[in-house]
Amino acid sequence: MDANRKIIVATGNEGKMKEIRQILGNENITFSSLKDEKLQDVEIIENGKTFEENAIIKARTISDLTGKMVLADDSGLEVDYLDKAPGVYSARYLGVDTPYHIKNQHIIELLDGVKDEKRTARFVCAIACAFPDGRTITTRGTIEGRIGYEEKGTNGFGYDPIFYVPEFGCTTSELSPEEKNKVSHRGKALVAMYEELKRENVL
Template identity: 70%
Template structure:
C-alpha cells in the first residue's frame, strides 16, 4: 500500500500554510520538519535552485526513507547580473535583517530607471521518492524592484518586489492573492499535476 505521508523539508510554518492550501486535497498527510522534530544539518552547496531543492529533499529522504518535497527559491535582479539568486537567504550574511538587504539592493539600483529594474522570483520544488526517483517543477513571477519598502503582508524581499500589473508590491497583496500568483504557488500547482499524473488520477 502506498505511503500516504508527505514530508515537506521546511520548518517555516508560513510556507506550510501555502503548501497545505495547494496540495491538501491530494490525500497525503503533509508534515513539516517541525512536526517530526527533525533537526538535520543540510548543506545547500548547489549552484542552482534545482540542485539545492534536490539536496534538501534527498537529505531528508535518506534520513526517513519517506517521500519528501523541498523547495529552493530566490530573487534574481537583472541589473545585478541576477544576484542575489541562489544566495538570496544568505545574501549579506544569514542573520542580516531583510530590511537591511532590501535597502542595500535599492541603493545598488539608485541609478536604474524603471525598465532597468526588472527582477523575478524563482522557485523550484523537488520531490524525492524512497526508490530514488526525483521530480522537479519550477515557477517564476516577474516584476520590478521598487523605490521603497511597501506592505506588511509579505516577508523577505516581498516589500520591494513591485508588480506593475497590480500597482503594488507582493507584500501589499492578501495571502490568497499571493498564493494565486506566487512563484512557489505556481511550482506547487505544477507539482500537484505531476503527482496526479503519476498516480493516474
C-alpha cells in the first residue's frame, strides 16, 4: 500500500469523522471529509430504500467524481413501536435542519405512556466502500436498546441521548467515546469494514 494514502469519507458530520478516525486509525492513512475536500456542496440524492443502498449512493457518487476510494455510511434509529421509524429518514426526520433535541423530544412524546418492554429500538449502520474500479463492498452493524424517557448524556450526538442500553444502564450519550466505539452500530460496522479493507490490502 502507498504511504500516506488518503481515503475520502462522504460525510460532513464531524462526530462521524471522529469515530472513524478513532476506529480505523492507521498511521499511513488520512481520512478526509467532504468539507476537507471542498465537496460539501455536491448534491447526493439519497433515494435508497435501505441503509446499504443509501451508503452505496453516497460512496459511489463521490468516488465517481474524484476517482478516489470513498467510505460512506448511512445510519439511523429504528423504533419498533413506530414501525421502525425514523429508519432511513433519521437524518431528515422532521426536516433536515431540525435540531436533534427537537427530534428526540418528538419521539419521546410519541412514546408517552408506552411501557419499557414496548420501547425497543436499535441503531443501524451500513458502511459502503467504493473503489475507483467500480467495485463496492458493504458492512452492517447494529446495537439494540430502548427509547428513554428524557435526554441524558453529553458524549454522543444525534439520537444518542435518548437511546438507552439496558446492559450498560445508560444511554449511548453517557458512554465514554472508547466504550461507545466498542459496542455502537457504527463501531461494529467499521470494525467489519476494517477487516474487509485488510483483505483488500488497503490497511
